[in-house]
Amino acid sequence: MSTVLHADLSHFIEQGMFDQTIELFKTLGDKQRTGLRSLVKKLVKYYSEYEQEEGTNRWSSRGTPEQWRVLHIASLFCFSKRDIKRMRTWGYKIQDVERLLDFYVPEGFGEILNEDAQDEQLRYGITYPWMLSLRDRGILDPIPEMIVRTLLKLPEPEGLRLYQNGYDMDNLREYPEILGGHIWLLFHYPSNINFHRCRTEKGEDETWVDIFLHLVERKDIDRGRLLSECLSALNQGFNKLLSGWMVDLFESLNPTKEELLEMQADINATFSCGQSKALSRLLRLYKGICAEDDFDRDGFLDNCPLLLGSETQTVINGTLAVLEGLAKRHPDRALEICGIVADLFANKKATIQVKVAKLIAKHSPAEVDEELKGTLEPFAQEICGDARNILSAYFSEEIEALPEEGNGVLPSSLSDENRIEYPDDIDSFVFFLSQAFDNHTPYHVDVFMESLLRFYPLLKAKDLPALGPALQRAHKVGGDFVNSRIGYCDKFMAYSFIDYTKMLCERFADDANALERINKKNDDPNDKEKGGWRFTLEYLKFSQEHPYLKIYRKRMLEMLTFVREETYLPLLSSPTHKPSWLEPAVLIDRIKLWQKAGKDIGQMDLETAMARTYPERSEALVERAGKELEGQASRLLAYLFSPEEKDGDIVKKGGAWSTVTITRSEPEIRAYEFGVEVRRYNTWNAQTKTHEMKPYEYKILKLAGVKHGYDGKKTNLPFKEKSSDVFYSALGLSRGDLYTLEADTERYLTLAPNRREELMATLVIALFRYSDLTGEASESRIAQRIADQMLTYANEPIKGADLLFLAGIMTCPDKTLRAMAVAIWERAVYYELIDDGAFGQVLGAFYAAEFIPLKRFTDLLSSSMLHLSAEKNIALGNTLRVMLANLEDKPVKGLKALLEIYREFPRKEADEVLNEKFAVWNKTASLRKVLKALTEQEPVQI
Template structure:
């Protein structure tokens, strides 16, 4: 706590400029998950300084501050309030989202805070908005009389249970994938590029790394000997990483950069031959002069084409390695065609019209794009504004590129030959309709695995620890794919997804490169989510890497816009029961956001939770506590969704009352009272009748039956 506070004060003491703060928004907002109030307070003050600046990520700010209303002291809440004031002044279209978010202040029993929220809503709220009225209705029992008087003109109506459609339509502005405020900037000129390259190993976001690599292709023809001298520190740093790093993604990135440096070394005719000397020194060091490295000398500096992870046979990085090898080949061959897959919008989306324009450049040049690049571009394609993209495709593309884009974007278009890019066609099918096995693709040489391996649609069951094993944790998922060697035999090695089935937790490690892997699948992350569950969702005493990886996966799912399928729903449900509070908090936020955006099958979450409790994997109290802290009373809509979730969940619990059931039933009773509902589910009514014989549960079950 003291250290976190010291660094927060240090940040403040450095007096960052507006430009610096704007460039650090992602890092600053990550601090909102801190369990300490001081760093959060200081970062809110910093963001307040840039709330009126162009480039302030106001939509993301509104989304990510939701959890702060539950845990922050009054001074932080007042800062939040003043930032919301600045946002609506600059962006009038955000009035309703801000009003709805600030309703959470009514959960505080502080009259001044409640009056501030009421005044804000009275000033900026739309009296005729049914969504705002319903939200206010859900907070009615909590709103003090003085605040009620300010809100008299709103006269909220009784909440109706069928709110899903309106809720989905209301927040469209927050759920557009490609917006101006999340557009990824490309280096404006050579100076901008050189600065960006110098930060390559310090970049937090994967899209920054990818943009920099794409920029190497664009700016390499403009670079001269003086620029090379300026790049030497980053090359030297890459050499040190190859010599000392054990993190595969970092090692791969450094190897790529040294491979790029070799292109310069071949033209280094100066007297000193600085680059050649650097390679000689590095290779000598790694050939055994440094005896302490022992057996690991063999993984020393190799060419990018020969790179492998230092201590495993994992193939999950092979497609990235192949993609970067293609970048080297392009630069070497003087080919400055753009990479198709470089994302245009955070965290990893590619605008459909931009993909079409890039394909048109290849079409005009008569060049064939790299298969890995083409697959990745399709996997990242933002599935929105399809009509505009289809019009653009008809204008700019012809033959196979046109047919492929129409198949991807138009629901009614089927595959049409020729199929000169079979892996791209399969990738398009997996984005468009993952449940469908297209007959046209069955004969492709790349289509060798059972379809569910590519979609991540696995059966799951609890995995109990083996006897006499050092692993004591019970795990949540045993994937049903073939034994590793049999899988390798059947793998065509041509599809990006085929490289994801990983036979060991240690081949995957933690969130340092979990994010780059997830960023390959913003539309359909299920195959990788299945791997994460299989390797990291352990119920017992999890390691730190498990906590980091699960939190990273949930955070990435929060930033994506895809519907959550079975594996993601299993990750969400398991995380709501996980021992680590940060993981549970992310899961709760994913539930809230996912329902608002229409991404979640709520009933299925209830069924999975019941099944996990029946497996006796975790205490029920963890879930009940998390619901009280961050899922209950979020809005009228969410209260009705929570009622549906709990109805399914409680109906599926064991006949014999589990520990903590009384608290869950008391929460359910409160929720039904607020929603003005009663128990109608036949299975649940029968359960309540059985549990009424238990003296500890008799009072709450009787109250539920009387509603």
């Protein structure tokens, strides 16, 4: 009987016989139903497989729509709740599911529908009417999220063309549950109501705002409750788009003064919602009623510290506007209001401080109030010059100087503090392997290669089981896709270790069963034939697409070759100091060992070592290399360590000579076509690029032929094609490489620390090609990795492309990056790693083209960089002076705010170089006042 049943169901599915399948299911009991489960699972897997359509390049699943129609119902009938949830959710028809529900309710059917609704899905195309039907039959107890998601689609007409008729309002009145309570759930549970819209015959958008206005006009719902629900929705934790929509609806109802006064408690309750745009709009409404006698002054003043502490200037400005009105209308509360706004002097933005100063000066008593003076005194160092002049009566002429913190001294790059530790016994080797694939530090990959080679001859049979966890981790990393945590280098390491353990299995044939089992469990014998990525390091094909990866791949292949050949000598390129510096004396010692053993040095190992050798030039090193080394190695190192200037044309010899010449060259090599030469090929100009789009025309239901364009900034940074196959030619990057570089960013930068500027240039070109990291999220994460490396390992002066990168992240949209940029600048000033003038030149060039809005920079200055210490203030003043001198004669947008900030710094005689620039800018009316103050008034000494 079971065999016949299986054959019948297989036949019905193959032929797409839906009605016959339903009739068959009606005759089956629970035991027969569950007995079909394994068959249906096999058929689902079979029909889900993709195959190429004959004679085309198209691929599609094996199952036809008719076959899937039967499979969907069969899965609902036979599967458990867990298996049903794993099935795809599309392709079902309500009428088909209803045919099944007539005689059988699938296991956990209602729970599945509710769980999917919580995950923002509507399984089986469930609609509001069907939800009510399932509820009435006891099949479903709908949760609020389910009600909200089905209700949103109810007014929408069926069929795209009918959208031209707008929403069907009658659908909302058909079910008493909607206006009786369900509609208010829209204000208590998250949804995408702000995106729902229909097109009317006039070509206009009709939204749920129009629906609510229509319902209020018809008196189907209470207007007062709707206003109150809009406000309460702001405290439900909705995102800014949905919160903004709630305020849109609130404002569309045009609340009267009487209604606003009546709802003051509800409005005050929204001040803690954290949605700045929504709060700004509500504060504008408050401004219109703050002069009324019934305005809740105490309630608003109690909330002012919260509002004035906002990071958003529009919220602060809105609050100040209301307080201004209150102080004017109620003079008896003016002194109290002055005390409240005084805390805003902690905000370093000059525009805000001036507004606060004017409010206090206007509404404070004619005679100096001692209590208010005591409130203001702690902010003496924080107040800008204009605000201080306005409130001069409250401050003494002498200002306490900023604290001096002095300058720090960093340990040298080759100090013991920066020395890299390598495993020194089997236990530490095993411990290192347990975390080697987690990308903790950029030099882990180098420690990994050195350790594998060093400990191979020391491993005993008893040590092999301890390698099992690391081997399992290697297979896991090797099988995962490249992502923000796992890079190609991690995959290289994983497959190197897998190959390494296979060699151990050959060496300890009778004692490596544990490692053998792990490898056999994870190996796919078909991968080699498929050209797949899970076979061995030798068969990895994707490294060909990313040239810089060739270096790591070749180094690992060389290391495995040394293991096979039993050449257990230290790798030349293993760094000795963080992040990847190689001590010159150690390089000589290592080459000496190789020459003494009579072994051939790996080409990529040698070139990487020279690219990492710390730039210590001395005759002593030259003499030692000449005495202790032989042949070409002796000549290469003598050239590398020589303190004399060398002819760059020697690079034409190619190979290791190219690498050693480029490594020691300053600042570039004209004879060598290096793909990342900053000054020669990159212009750092900006040009306008027009993007075109075709709007969708709803009336004719197709893309319109009219093109609309907008102008945006794009850097003109032509990229030279790589022309050679030596070490440095593999270090070029394109923008497309960013999507796979993320987890390998630090490793890329540590390949050649001697030429960091060129490596950074390639990254800056790719990251900032379209302005300010507003594209892929991976770009911001890559920038964070670079910034973190600069904070952690930067012992050398910050210059060139590093300065350009620092300027870029100072004003990018990412708050974390901006904070890191300030931290990098503070550290660089403290340890004297940055040239103030050079940084000013970079900033001037950066903003002269208006590549990024200047306002972001001035906001960062005001909030995070002013008055940190005496030394930092001097450094910042020097930087701004040079920056202003390098701006264009045509004033950039936001220049006035920058000039206001510059007024806070002591002027020097060198400022005279700006007079000509100021004279040109003085032709712009909006700048004349601040320019006059700069040229004629004595600056405030802070």
